[in-house]
Amino acid sequence: MSQAFGGNERVSRSSHRQPVFRRPTDLSQIPLKHNGSAASESQFKNRQPPPGDFPAGMPLGEFLFEYLYRCGVRHSFGIPGDFALPTFAWLEKSKIENVTMTHEPGAGFAADAYARVNGIGLVCVTYCVGGLNVVNAIAGAYAEKSPIVIVSGAPGRKDREKDPLLHHKVKTFETQRRVYDEVTVASAVLLDEERAAAEIVRCVDACLRHKRPVYIEVPHDMVDREIPIALPRPAPAQISDPPTLQAAIDETLGLIRAAKSPVILAGVELARYRLAHLTLQIAERMNIPIATDLLSKSAIPENHPLYLGVYGGAMSSDEHVRKYLESSDLVLMLGTFITDMSMGFYTAKLDRRRTILATTEQVSVRYHRYESIQFADFLEALTKTKIRPKSFRHPNPHAVPKPLQRKERAEPLTVMDFFRILSLHLDENCCVIADIGDSIFGAVAVCSARQAQFIAPAYYMSMGFAVPASIGLSLATKKLRPYVVVGDGAFQMTGTEISTAVRLGLSPVIFVLNNNGYGTMRRIHEGGFNVITQWDYAKITALVGAGEAVTVTTRGELDEAIGWAQDSTELAVIEVKIPQDDISPQLARIGLEVAKVRGWKIPHRPVPGNCKFSRSAPGSRKDKHASQP
Ligand SMILES: Cc1ncc(C[n+]2csc(CCOP(=O)(O)OP(=O)(O)O)c2C)c(N)n1
Ligand SMILES: [Mg+2]
Numbered sequence: 001m002s003q004a005f006g007g008n009e010r011v012s013r014s015s016h017r018q019p020v021f022r023r024p025t026d027l028s029q030i031p032l033k034h035n036g037s038a039a040s041e042s043q044f045k046n047r048q049p050p051p052g053d054f055p056a057g058m059p060l061g062e063f064l065f066e067y068l069y070r071c072g073v074r075h076s077f078g079i080p081g082d083f084a085l086p087t088f089a090w091l092e093k094s095k096i097e098n099v100t101m102t103h104e105p106g107a108g109f110a111a112d113a114y115a116r117v118n119g120i121g122l123v124c125v126t127y128c129v130g131g132l133n134v135v136n137a138i139a140g141a142y143a144e145k146s147p148i149v150i151v152s153g154a155p156g157r158k159d160r161e162k163d164p165l166l167h168h169k170v171k172t173f174e175t176q177r178r179v180y181d182e183v184t185v186a187s188a189v190l191l192d193e194e195r196a197a198a199e200i201v202r203c204v205d206a207c208l209r210h211k212r213p214v215y216i217e218v219p220h221d222m223v224d225r226e227i228p229i230a231l232p233r234p235a236p237a238q239i240s241d242p243p244t245l246q247a248a249i250d251e252t253l254g255l256i257r258a259a260k261s262p263v264i265l266a267g268v269e270l271a272r273y274r275l276a277h278l279t280l281q282i283a284e285r286m287n288i289p290i291a292t293d294l295l296s297k298s299a300i301p302e303n304h305p306l307y308l309g310v311y312g313g314a315m316s317s318d319e320h321v322r323k324y325l326e327s328s329d330l331v332l333m334l335g336t337f338i339t340d341m342s343m344g345f346y347t348a349k350l351d352r353r354r355t356i357l358a359t360t361e362q363v364s365v366r367y368h369r370y371e372s373i374q375f376a377d378f379l380e381a382l383t384k385t386k387i388r389p390k391s392f393r394h395p396n397p398h399a400v401p402k403p404l405q406r407k408e409r410a411e412p413l414t415v416m417d418f419f420r421i422l423s424l425h426l427d428e429n430c431c432v433i434a435d436i437g438d439s440i441f442g443a444v445a446v447c448s449a450r451q452a453q454f455i456a457p458a459y460y461m462s463m464g465f466a467v468p469a470s471i472g473l474s475l476a477t478k479k480l481r482p483y484v485v486v487g488d489g490a491f492q493m494t495g496t497e498i499s500t501a502v503r504l505g506l507s508p509v510i511f512v513l514n515n516n517g518y519g520t521m522r523r524i525h526e527g528g529f530n531v532i533t534q535w536d537y538a539k540i541t542a543l544v545g546a547g548e549a550v551t552v553t554t555r556g557e558l559d560e561a562i563g564w565a566q567d568s569t570e571l572a573v574i575e576v577k578i579p580q581d582d583i584s585p586q587l588a589r590i591g592l593e594v595a596k597v598r599g600w601k602i603p604h605r606p607v608p609g610n611c612k613f614s615r616s617a618p619g620s621r622k623d624k625h626a627s628q629p
Contacts (some may be wrong), residue, residue: 058226061089062094075099079107080126084218086224098498100500103133105137110472114476123148129168139182141183144268149207152218186207188216189219190222193225194227197227207237237256244370245377249381252332256330256332259328261330261392264294267333267335268299270300271359279335284306287392289307292311293312293445294342297456303448306392313525315347321396326348335357346594404421412554413554415442430453433473434486436490439466441584441587444586445584464493466484467491474508485511486512487520488513489532498544502545502547504535518530518532561574
């Protein structure tokens with residue numbers, strides 16, 4: 001088994017294989033039944049357990065990619081290097097399509113968005129120079145629960161014997177794996193043929209189970225070796241303790257029955273674990289309204305009659321949702337990450353005495369915690385309970401932005417107008433991907449007549465996410481066209497991935513919000529460090545040789561440019577010129593309230609008014625057409 005095989009030998013061996021090992025079904029991976037009520041959820045795929053037949057022996061590289069393929073991976077994002085070339089050779093021979101990116105951070109962000117939609121993603125890189133280059137994006141995937149497998153080429157088993165100074169090595173041969181231990185839930189260095197298959201299965205299963213990244217290091221002299229395929233039994237599915245579950249449900253129901261204005265704060269885990277449909281069933285049965293936070297925005301259909309908006313303290317999408325949540329006598333946080341960002345930098349006012357927090361990690365009712373309860377079981381049990389529907393009057397029934405008036409078309413653009421006009425054009429075939437800066441703060445208010453999807457690194461907040469993420473999204477689903485909203489600063493970090501999108505024939509619509517530098521930082525602390533070089537953004541399509549680009553400065557020009565991009569099947573770059581000191585209402589409010597808490601001196605500028613909203617029936621497109629000249 002320790003001998004490396006040549007290419008021809010591999011082919012002849014594989015044609016004579018006998019299926020021997022059948023992998024038992026892992027019940028925890030079987031998708032829950034779908035009742036069809038969650039429109040947004042149907043866009044995202046549930047993962048089936050991998051089918052079980054494998055031959056008794058296979059080359060390591062062949063098994064690795066075949067196993068990943070059977071777990072749902074169809075694309076890999078990365079950049080090769082000498083230590084990784086034999087692994088890339090197996091990747092190329094596999095059924096998984098390799099996508100070479102311009103830079104490893106882009107590979108990580110693309111795989112992150114791909115994993116959010118597809119249920120699992122793959123990054124393939126070389127040792128340290130590649131692997132360490134993508135750590136930041138993988139750290140974000142860990143923080144926000146996005147299931148990515150990182151496969152890294154590495155020095156060979158033989159190379160490691162006398163601890164030589166090999167290129168790409170940092171401190172020890174273990175350095176990269178140790179760094180990855182901080183940002184993954186499982187890791188393996190495949191130095192032993194006998195255990196390699198089991199290690200791969202262990203890591204991939206951990207990735208799917210915990211929805212977090214895992215790291216697999218493949219020494220270049222191991223990947224061609226024949227390994228035995230004796231797969232371990234999957235870990236038994238975790239089950240809830242029935243009396244504890246019953247006690248938690250009884251207490252929860254008691255609180256819901258006693259509450260006058262209960263509300264659900266739907267969190268990101270509902271999207272990751274494909275459980276949004278259960279939450280909708282609970283809400284509909286009990287007639288309880290639902291809000292999301294920035295990380296979970298669009299997990300619940302935004303045109304649902306019970307949907308209130310995005311809550312996040314001072315960063316909420318509007319004052320109605322903020323007031324409703326903060327005056328409610330029972331907030332059911334389901335799958336919610338409580339982060340400084342989603343709680344509007346400590347401006348949220350939710351009292352623990354009137355909250356229930358249920359996640360994959362804990363079920364807490366007010367001040368105490370129930371152990372041994374599975375989140376899905378808790379939700380499932382709540383859908384089956386009998387309770388008199390609550391009385392609820394929507395404080396702001398589905399509001400869509402005010403149509404663009406002919407007389408305002410020549411007006412200059414502000415951030416608020418940008419999001420208002422963008423919202424007028426969105427429908428269920430669109431996915432807004434927001435980068436960090438005012439792109440994400442302003443996007444809180446995106447609200448369309450027809451449900452669009454939304455993706456953003458809303459907790460980890462790494463700049464440079466959105467352009468490469470549009471590639472991951474486009475490859476994961478053909479149903480959604482990406483509408484990237486990115487600041488000029490973040491665009492300068494990973495905008496080069498437009499070139500990858502062009503090569504793949506993808507057609508994202510990319511808005512570069514050009515406010516001449518780091519606007520968000522400027523709002524907190526003015527300084528020379530917020531200055532960046534001004535690029536001629538509309539020339540980027542000429543540089544990469546495809547796509548169309550335009551610069552807009554007025555509301556009418558933006559409206560026309562979006563219409564033009566929507567009629568075209570080409571990649572579009574729309575540079576949106578924003579006055580240097582203009583910011584979204586969300587950023588302005590946050591700035592003022594956080595400054596108060598932290599004692600910062602923020603330059604006084606008026607807070608832009610909230611978007612003016614008009615009412616429209618869900619599904620109506622008349623506003624969009626009314627906006628045409
Ligand atoms: C990778 C990374 N580096 C630095 C930061 C800190 N940071 C947050 S917002 C911001 C400025 C963003 O500028 P731009 O993309 O132009 O958006 P704007 O704030 O102007 O809307 C910076 C530097 C970050 N979040 N991520
Ligand atoms: Mg900027």
